[in-house]
Each structure stands twice: as C-alpha cells, then as structure tokens.
Amino acid sequence: MTTYIGLIPAIPFLGFLILGLYGQKMHGKIAGYIGTGAVGISAFLTFMVAARYLNGLPEIKSYTVTLWQWISAGNLNVNISFSLDALSLIFIFVITFVGFLIHMYSIEFMAGDERFSKFFAYMNLFVGSMLVLVLANNMLVLYMGWEGVGLCSYLLIGFWYKEPENGYAARKAFIFTRVGDTAMILGIFLLFLNFGTLNIHQIMQQAPEKWMTGSAIATVTAALLLGGALGKSAQLPLQSWLPDAMAGPSPVSALIHAATMVTAGVYLIARTHILFALAPVVQTAVAVIGAATLLIAGFSALAQHDIKRILAYSTISQIGYMFLALGVGAWSAAVFHFMIHAFFKALLFLGAGAIILALDEEHDIFKMGGLRKKMPVIFITYLVASASLAALPLVTAGFYSKDQILWYSFSSQSGGLWLWIAGIFGAFLTALYSFRMVFITFYGEAKTEPSMKVGKLILIPLVVLAVLSVLGGLVELPQAWGNFRPFSNLLHNVLPATTIHKKEGLEVVFELISATIVLIGVYLAYLFYIKKPWLVKSYEHSRLNEFFYRGWDFDKVYDVLLVKPIVWLAEIDEKDFFNWFNTGVSKVALFGNRVLSLTQNGKLRWYLMSFAIGIALILTYMIYR
Amino acid sequence: MLTVPLKILLLFAGTLFLLGLAGLLVRRNIIFMLMSIEIMLNSAGLVFIAAGRHWGQPDGQVMFIFILAVAAVEVSIGLALILQVYHHYKTLDVDAISKLRDHN
Numbered sequence: 178m179t180t181y182i183g184l185i186p187a188i189p190f191l192g193f194l195i196l197g198l199y200g201q202k203m204h205g206k207i208a209g210y211i212g213t214g215a216v217g218i219s220a221f222l223t224f225m226v227a228a229r230y231l232n233g234l235p236e237i238k239s240y241t242v243t244l245w246q247w248i249s250a251g252n253l254n255v256n257i258s259f260s261l262d263a264l265s266l267i268f269i270f271v272i273t274f275v276g277f278l279i280h281m282y283s284i285e286f287m288a289g290d291e292r293f294s295k296f297f298a299y300m301n302l303f304v305g306s307m308l309v310l311v312l313a314n315n316m317l318v319l320y321m322g323w324e325g326v327g328l329c330s331y332l333l334i335g336f337w338y339k340e341p342e343n344g345y346a347a348r349k350a351f352i353f354t355r356v357g358d359t360a361m362i363l364g365i366f367l368l369f370l371n372f373g374t375l376n377i378h379q380i381m382q383q384a385p386e387k388w389m390t391g392s393a394i395a396t397v398t399a400a401l402l403l404g405g406a407l408g409k410s411a412q413l414p415l416q417s418w419l420p421d422a423m424a425g426p427s428p429v430s431a432l433i434h435a436a437t438m439v440t441a442g443v444y445l446i447a448r449t450h451i452l453f454a455l456a457p458v459v460q461t462a463v464a465v466i467g468a469a470t471l472l473i474a475g476f477s478a479l480a481q482h483d484i485k486r487i488l489a490y491s492t493i494s495q496i497g498y499m500f501l502a503l504g505v506g507a508w509s510a511a512v513f514h515f516m517i518h519a520f521f522k523a524l525l526f527l528g529a530g531a532i533i534l535a536l537d538e539e540h541d542i543f544k545m546g547g548l549r550k551k552m553p554v555i556f557i558t559y560l561v562a563s564a565s566l567a568a569l570p571l572v573t574a575g576f577y578s579k580d581q582i583l584w585y586s587f588s589s590q591s592g593g594l595w596l597w598i599a600g601i602f603g604a605f606l607t608a609l610y611s612f613r614m615v616f617i618t619f620y621g622e623a624k625t626e627p628s629m630k631v632g633k634l635i636l637i638p639l640v641v642l643a644v645l646s647v648l649g650g651l652v653e654l655p656q657a658w659g660n661f662r663p664f665s666n667l668l669h670n671v672l673p674a675t676t677i678h679k680k681e682g683l684e685v686v687f688e689l690i691s692a693t694i695v696l697i698g699v700y701l702a703y704l705f706y707i708k709k710p711w712l713v714k715s716y717e718h719s720r721l722n723e724f725f726y727r728g729w730d731f732d733k734v735y736d737v738l739l740v741k742p743i744v745w746l747a748e749i750d751e752k753d754f755f756n757w758f759n760t761g762v763s764k765v766a767l768f769g770n771r772v773l774s775l776t777q778n779g780k781l782r783w784y785l786m787s788f789a790i791g792i793a794l795i796l797t798y799m800i801y802r
Numbered sequence: 803m804l805t806v807p808l809k810i811l812l813l814f815a816g817t818l819f820l821l822g823l824a825g826l827l828v829r830r831n832i833i834f835m836l837m838s839i840e841i842m843l844n845s846a847g848l849v850f851i852a853a854g855r856h857w858g859q860p861d862g863q864v865m866f867i868f869i870l871a872v873a874a875v876e877v878s879i880g881l882a883l884i885l886q887v888y889h890h891y892k893t894l895d896v897d898a899i900s901k902l903r904d905h906n
Contacts, residue, residue: 778900779899779900779901780896780900781896781897781899782826782827782896785826789827
C-alpha cells in the first residue's frame with residue numbers, strides 16, 4: 178500500500194490536467210465533481226496509507242518511495258521521492274480531508290461562476306503541490322511544492338481578476354512570500370554547500386555531527402529557512418499580505434489562507450527541527466516572533482469590520498501560537514494546534530462564505546446582525562468553531578491544543594514567564610474578538626435579510642468540520658489528566674519530546690488560569706457587544722483602534738521604506754545609458770521598418786523594376802568576378 | 803543555305819528580350835504588358851533554337867515547344883484575369899490595382 182504514496186499527490190495533478198485542458202467544454206457542475214473526486218480519491222488513499230503506517234509502528238517509522246531521478250549533475254542528485262512519516266501523515270490527512278470538504282462546498286459556492294472549471298483546476302493544482310511539499314524527501318522537491326502552492330495562492334487570490342484590487346492583493350501576496358522564499362532558497366544552497374546533498378533525511382542525520390550547537394553556519398542556515406517560513410506563514414514582519422489575500426473566494430481563504438498553505442512554515446520548521454535545535458538563538462527568535470505576532474494580530478482582529486479580515490488576523494494570530502510552540506521546542510503541540518486550527522478555521526471561513534453568499538456579498542459584520550434565527554445550522558456550526566478558536570474550556574478541541582502550547586511556553590526548557598504572559602493575553606484577545614464577531618453577526622437586530630437558502634453541499638462540510646472542532650481534541654489530553662496522548666506519541670516517532678523543567682503538578686493550575694481568562698474574555702465580549710455597547714463606543718472610534726484597524730500601519734512603513742525609494746530609483750534609472758541604448762535599438766528598427774515598407778507599395782511595375790535591377794546586378798557580378 | 807552566325811542570333815534575341823522588358827516596365831496597360839511578356843518568352847525560345855542548331859542537337863527545338871505551351875497557358879490565364887480585373891476596376895491600368903500595398 179505504501180508504494181502508492183506517489184499517487185496521493187498525482188491524482189490531484191491529474192485532476193488539474195483534465196480540468197485545465199478540457200474544463201471549458203464541461204457543462205454544469207461536472208468540473209466540480211471531477212475536482213472534488215480527485216481530492217476525494219487522495220483522501221481515501223491517505224486513509225489506507227495511514228492504516229498501513231499505524232500497523233507498521235513501532236518497527237517502521239518512515240516509508241520512502243523513489244519515483245524517478247530528476248536531476249543528476251556533478252554531485253547534485255535529486256530524486257523525485259516521497260517520504261511518509263508521522264509528521265507528513267498528519268499533514269496529508271488534513272490537506273486531503275479538509276481539502277475534500279472544501280472542494281465539496283465549492284461546488285455549490287462557485288456554481289454559476291463563468292470560470293467554474295478553472296477554479297477547480299487551480300484548487301486541484303494547489304492540493305497536489307501542497308502534498309508534494311509535505312511528502313517531499315528532498316529540499317528541492319519541497320521547494321517545488323512550496324513555489325507551486327505560492328503560485329496557486331496568487332492565481333486564486335486574483336481569481337476574480339476583473340476587480341483591480343483583487344489583482345493588487347494577489348501581487349502583494351506573491352511578492353511578500355517571495356521575499357521569504359528568496360531567503361529560503363539561499364538556506365537550501367547553504368545546506369547543499371555544506372552537506373553535498375539535498376536529501377532531508379541525510380541532512381538531518383549529518384547536521385549534529387558536522388555543526389556545533391550555536392555555530393555561525395547553523396545559525397545563518399536556520400535563520401534563512403526561518404525567513405521562508407515567516408513569509409509563507411504570514412508572521413512578523415511579513416504578515417501584512419494575508420488580510421488582503423481575503424480578496425479571493427471564501428473556499429480559497431478556507432483552504433489556502435487558513436487550513437493548509439499558511440501552515441507550510443510550521444511544517445518546514447518542524448521538518449528541519451534539528452537545524453533549529455542547533456541554533457538556539459534562531460529558535461528563541463521563532464518563539465518571540467510567534468508571541469509578538471499573536472498579540473499584534475489579536476489587537477488588529479478586534480478592530481476589523483470585515484468578517485473575513487477578522488478571520489485573517491485571527492489566522493495570523495493562531496499561527497503565531499504554533500510558532501511560539503515551535504520556538505519553545507513543543508514540536509508536537511505545534512502540529513496538534515495546526516490540525517485543530519485547520520478544522521475550526523476552515524469551518525469559520527466556510528461559514529463566513531455561506532453568510533456572505535446568502536447576504537449578497539455583504540462583508541461588514543455591523544450590517545449583519547440577528548442571523549441566529551434565519552440560519553440555524555450556520556449559526557450553530559459557527560458558534561462551535563468560534564468557541565474552539567476561543568479555546569472554551571473542556572468542550573472544544575481548541576482548548577486542548579492551545580492549552581498545551583500555553584503550558585509548554587512556560588514550562589519547557591526554553592520557555593519563560595514572558596512568553597506565557599504573551600500567550601495568555603493573546604488567548605484573552607482571541608476569546609474577546611471571536612465572540613465579538615459571533616455576537617455582532619448573529620445577535621442583535623437584523624439589518625440585512627438573507628436572499629437565499631444555502632444548500633446541502635455547503636451545510637454538510639460545515640457539520641462535519643463542527644464535529645471535528647469538538648471531538649478533535651480528544652486525541653490528546655493534558656498530561657496531568659492521565660497518560661492518554663496518542664497524538665504526541667505518534668509524533669514522537671519523528672519529533673523529539675518536549676523537555677520540561679518546571680514542576681508537572683503546575684499544569685492543572687495553569688489550565689485553570691487560562692480557562693478563567695478565556696471565560697472572562699467571552700463574558701466581556703457579551704458585556705461589550707450585547708449588553709452595554711456604549712462601554713466600548715469611545716474605544717471603537719479612538720485613534721488607537723484605527724491604528725489597529727490598519728494592521729499597525731505595517732503597510733505604510735513598507736511604503737515609505739521600500740516602495741517609495743524603489744519607485745524613485747526606477748524613475749532615475751529610466752534615463753540612464755542602457756535605457757537610451759535600448760530605446761535607440763527599437764527606434765532604429767522602427768525607422769528601418771518604415772523605409773522598407775515604402776517598397777511594399779502594391780505597384781506591380783515597381784516590383785518588376787527591382788526584379789530586373791536585381792537580375793542585372795547578379796549577372797554583372799557573375800560575369801565580372 | 804544561308805547561315806546566320808550564332809553571335810547575330812544571340813544579339814537579336816537579347817535585343818528582343820530587352821525590348822520586351824522595357825515594354826513591361828514602361829507600359830501601364832495590362833494587355834500591353836502581357837504582349838511584352840510574350841516577346842520576352844519568344845526571345846528565350848529563339849536562343850534555344852539557335853543553340854540547338856549550333857550544337858546540332860534537337861533539345862533546343864523540344865524546349866521551344868515547351869515554351870510555346872507555357873506561353874499559351876500563360877496567355878489564356880492572363881487574359882481571363884485581365885477580364886476579371888476589368889470587370890472589377892473598370893480600368894486596365896496596373897498602378898490602379900495596388901491593394902496589396904503596405905498600409906504605412
């Protein structure tokens with residue numbers, strides 16, 4: 178069965194080819210069924226492979242399938258080969274399963290769009306590339322998947338390209354992630370330079386032998402890889418593309434900009450965790466960046482009016498939690514939160530998409546209100562997902578995953594009080610903004626009437642994801658509650674366990690603290706946005722809130738620091754010698770064209786004359802040479 | 803039998819050819835141009851005959867028959883085209899028929 182690992186990414190690629198080549202000729206929703214079916218087959222294969230993998234444990238911890246040799250030049254050998262271990266298994270499970278649900282949702286969501294088949298072609302290409310990314314056994318193959326998902330992200334953000342802003346958002350996302358990708362490819366070059374191979378497994382084996390902990394080369398390499406992760410995962414300082422990426426259709430936001438692609442950075446760091454362990458400075462930076470990002474994005478989420486932008490900032494913030502976990506060495510906690518986050522955040526985006534669809538493209542939560550009665554299923558699933566996002570204690574999956582991160586951020590070897598305080602304050606903000614969103618959208622008086630009822634294909638994925646957002650947490654219970662931890666036990670086949678240096682008994686205390694804080698957050702949201710809205714009226718209109726609304730003015734800073742100088746330089750550069758030379762060449766060519774086209778005057782006798790002169794010249798030459 | 807030297811024949815043919823060419827270049831009436839082409843073809847035929855006799859070979863005369871056939875075909879097609887052109891433009895002036903020129 179494991180020999181079929183290659184098929185898991187191959188089938189979405191096949192779907193992409195079929196839809197890309199013949200999609201235009203398909204009528205109705207056939208393209209949607211093909212796209213969904215392709216991902217569905219991949220999901221099915223994933224289940225089969227997963228069953229086989231779990232059976233093979235603990236003897237066989239990873240399977241590698243080499244399909245063919247891609248590049249062989251000098252000592253550079255790159256094989257297209259896939260490697261399946263616990264880490265990639267969890268990622269492909271989320272990608273194919275959540276991806277399948279989102280594809281299903283899209284059949285109805287995108288119905289009637291003039292580029293319906295293109296949408297599914299791009300989505301399939303995305304799923305295939307993402308699977309290549311997480312299955313790759315080689316840095317270069319991983320990079321190929323990495324760029325593939327970037328391309329699909331660009332294509333899908335700008336899917337409705339007729340609005341110029343959407344195209345702008347797409348370019349912004351592409352350029353921002355490119356900054357990170359450039360750092361990452363430099364890191365890959367360094368790895369090849371030092372190890373003579375790009376095979377991830379071999380690099381990870383040799384790294385601790387060749388490099389000292391804290392050595393300069395290890396630090397530089399880890400920092401460069403971190404750069405790639407920051408760009409893709411929208412972390413400080415490369416985070417400001419993600420809110421604008423919401424210009425894409427909602428299923429795209431759910432799949433690419435919440436559940437899978439933006440967590441590629443988390444995957445990269447977890448996959449190369451040995452390098453990060455060799456560079457403690459960089460690892461601390463990961464934790465600090467994560468903590469800072471989760472706070473900054475939390476404040477911004479609290480200030481937004483657009484339902485999708487709230488969710489976008491929330492995604493940045495939640496990935497901040499994952500980075501915090503990675504930074505303190507809680508590898509499995511980060512992957513756990515990734516999985517749970519994929520469930521509830523995909524659900525939130527799909528729910529938001531359904532609301533937007535039913536309200537005729539209304540994005541502003543202040544214009545919604547009172548939707549609780551009119552859309553009961555969407556309301557309940559949305560409530561479940563928001564509770565999971567806010568980490569409501571005991572009943573939601575988000576509680577189990579986020580609490581683990583909070584606990585490790587304090588207790589692990591490299592954790593500390595400040596990281597924990599940032600995390601717990603972020604949890605408070607999360608509770609506040611997620612219930613602000615729920616209360617404003619679903620309670621209060623109705624301001625916009627839904628114009629249509631959403632169908633089954635939209636509701637089924639919502640319900641499935643809602644169930645997972647509740648029950649998903651049960652695969653891993655806190656350590657203090659007995660030793661039921663199958664999820665991290667599975668991951669510990671690949672990733673090292675977190676070393677704890679604080680007392681274990683404290684965990685329950687910390688859980689109580691965070692549960693209380695979350696409940697306070699939810700109560701405050703109730704107080705501020707239902708009971709006594711006048712309490713926050715002055716804050717909503719304050720300068721500070723406006724500043725948060727604009728995402729801490731990062732865009733303005735980049736505009737002044739980078740965009741303006743480059744535009745200025747480009748304007749100077751326009752007048753230099755090379756430009757003069759290039760325009761000169763084109764001018765000469767144009768002049769020649771004009772002169773020669775004079776001979777093309779349509780006069781037959783003129784042609785004959787030149788013909789005769791030509792013959793005379795040739796004859797003269799032949800006789801007198 | 804009186805024999806005309808080859809040199810004279812070739813000069814005569816060359817003169818005929820140049821006359822035809824000059825006519826082709828100078829005339830604007832398509833019918834006259836067609837006639838000029840006939841003259842040029844015949845001058846070429848004359849060279850073939852003269853050369854064939856000079857070397858005592860029949861090939862020259864064979865080629866002349868071919869040239870006659872080609873000339874006949876050319877005239878018939880050419881006249882048909884001229885008729886069409888006349889129907890279309892109501893003129894036989896070649897310079898008026900310049901639709902293939904470059905619009906620049």
